[in-house]
Amino acid sequence: EVQLVESGGGLVQPGGSLRLSCAASGFTFSNYWMHWVRQVPGKGLVWVSRIHSDGSTTRYADSVKGRFTISRDNAKNTVFLQMNSLRAEDAAVYYCVREPMIGYYFDYWGQGALVTVSS
């Protein structure tokens, strides 16, 4: 069974940093592109970042470019999102999601990690 389990969410002050982790299981992690998608409670879904299966390339939404860094450890089946210079507008539930080998979509989602940015 495919499982994606996020951790690392919490309360951080504006300007602070937080690192999210997503532990994957139930599939060959190193074969898949992985993404982060966020959702302000009560609002819509917004794509944040993507990393290639071997970690060689990354992409970011303009809103987080230069502040967030996605990375992965294929030996530990884990993908990370390092978030720096956090702003109030970054507060959201962050979902770790898997992109299947064909399709440009997301076939499995984690349960989400809540990030609160407040002083």
Next chain:
Amino acid sequence: QSVLTQPPSVSGAPGQRVTISCTGSSSNIGAGYDVHWYQQLPGTAPKVLIYVNNNRPSGVPDRFSGSKSGTSASLAITGLQAEDEANYYCQSYDNSLSGFWVFGGGTKLTVL
């Protein structure tokens, strides 16, 4: 402002048919990129409902169907049931700038 446009809400009585539209542009749906649909029940993570325009993952009832034409797509739900009450999101890929994954703003389905 979402790249893909959906109606904020739709409603229908049990047993009825409803459709949810998703309108894009020449850099996403109109460029030939596929459309996918997600269902998000209250308090849960989204799950894929329709992928690659009109394909259902195993376990999704055939009451749900998708279609795509030009710069738009639609999700149809027939035989509406109370448990269908949820938020629905369309998603595609956009090739403007460096390319990115895009969502609609979401549609709240209310079963009357």
